[in-house]
Amino acid sequence: MNFKIIDNFFSSENFEYMMTSAMLSTYKKTWQPNSQVLLNRANSYACYETKEFTHSDKSLKLFLNTFQEKTGMVVIEFNTFFRKIYSKELKNIFKYGIIPHQDNEKYNLAGIVHYNSTGIDDGTGLYSSNEKEIFYQIEPDVLIGAKPNRCVFYDSQIWHRPLQDENNEMRIVQPFFLKIK
Numbered sequence: 592m593n594f595k596i597i598d599n600f601f602s603s604e605n606f607e608y609m610m611t612s613a614m615l616s617t618y619k620k621t622w623q624p625n626s627q628v629l630l631n632r633a634n635s636y637a638c639y640e641t642k643e644f645t646h647s648d649k650s651l652k653l654f655l656n657t658f659q660e661k662t663g664m665v666v667i668e669f670n671t672f673f674r675k676i677y678s679k680e681l682k683n684i685f686k687y688g689i690i691p692h693q694d695n696e697k698y699n700l701a702g703i704v705h706y707n708s709t710g711i712d713d714g715t716g717l718y719s720s721n722e723k724e725i726f727y728q729i730e731p732d733v734l735i736g737a738k739p740n741r742c743v744f745y746d747s748q749i750w751h752r753p754l755q756d757e758n759n760e761m762r763i764v765q766p767f768f769l770k771i772k
């Protein structure tokens with residue numbers, strides 16, 4: 592299983608900039624996975640997302656520069672934005688999170704930067720199963736805890752789940768999807 596954790600991802604000055612930007616950005620009410628039209632917001636992973644960062648956003652530059660500098664990888668395509676999740680909007684927060692899924696295979700890597708939460712209950716669950724159709728595995732093999740300014744990323748085809756700590760009223764993360772050269 593290919594994954595990596597980078598703590599103190601942004602410099603403290605840049606993390607402060609990103610956090611301020613996450614707090615001041617405009618968010619749109621949405622849900623995941625919103626490609627599944629059969630689901631609606633009430634019975635899915637309800638969240639709020641900003642627009643995807645673009646080249647005119649300082650946030651994008653900070654993120655890509657930091658990622659490339661810290662990993663030595665060259666990013667050729669990307670999609671990243673801020674996401675907020677309110678515990679009270681999730682009907683069922685069960686032990687191992689919401690629905691396990693794989694991310695868009697157009698990108699090699701998927702991951703998140705944590706902004707405001709700490710602990711295993713607010714992190715990410717990764718699965719070793721690589722079933723394409725029916726998914727039987729119940730417990731994740733790896734739980735990666737949340738920590739402010741922690742960057743976690745993995746192969747986009749690893750099944751995973753966002754966890755959510757019901758005692759944390761609101762979770763702010765920056766999901767990202769990257770195609771690497």
Ligand SMILES: [Fe+2]
Binds near residue numbers: 692694701
């Ligand atoms: Fe995902």
